[in-house]
Amino acid sequence: MSPTRSEIDRLHAQLCSGISDPTRIAILYALDENPRTVTQLVEELQLPQSTVSRHLAVLRATGLVTFQRQGRRVCYLLKDHRVIQALDILRGILDDHVSNQADLFSAFRSE
Numbered sequence: 880m881s882p883t884r885s886e887i888d889r890l891h892a893q894l895c896s897g898i899s900d901p902t903r904i905a906i907l908y909a910l911d912e913n914p915r916t917v918t919q920l921v922e923e924l925q926l927p928q929s930t931v932s933r934h935l936a937v938l939r940a941t942g943l944v945t946f947q948r949q950g951r952r953v954c955y956l957l958k959d960h961r962v963i964q965a966l967d968i969l970r971g972i973l974d975d976h977v978s979n980q981a982d983l984f985s986a987f988r989s990e
Contacts, residue, residue: 897941902926903934904966910944911963914956 882890898904905924909915915923920931935955938944945958957963 894941894943897938897943898962898966900934900937902930903938906931906934906938907943907957907962907966910955910957911960914947914954916952916954920955 898907902924906920909920909923917928917931917935920926920935921928924931935944938955939946943958943962944955946953946955
């Protein structure tokens with residue numbers, strides 16, 4: 880039995896919820912460079928350990944990151960690097976939007 884449109888939309892929304900927070904976006908970009916431990920992410924992002932751990936749990940639940948045990952260490956890594964491509968596309972759209980808003984504001988001020 881194939882999924883219904885509403886099931887696909889729900890899964891899509893769940894995936895998007897993983898990238899709906901600036902801290903999670905920063906974590907994803909950091910993990911795109913290299914796998915990292917929680918401690919490394921805490922140091923790099925200058926955030927409390929509890930905050931990083933909470934966001935990693937959301938990213939794991941949405942299927943955007945996974946982890947590997949290396950002895951006593953746990954390293955987090957991107958599950959699929961295409962999420963970075965998607966984020967980059969969204970940043971391009973945001974850049975265009977901000978540029979258009981700036982142009983409108985500039986035109987308004989020159990009237």
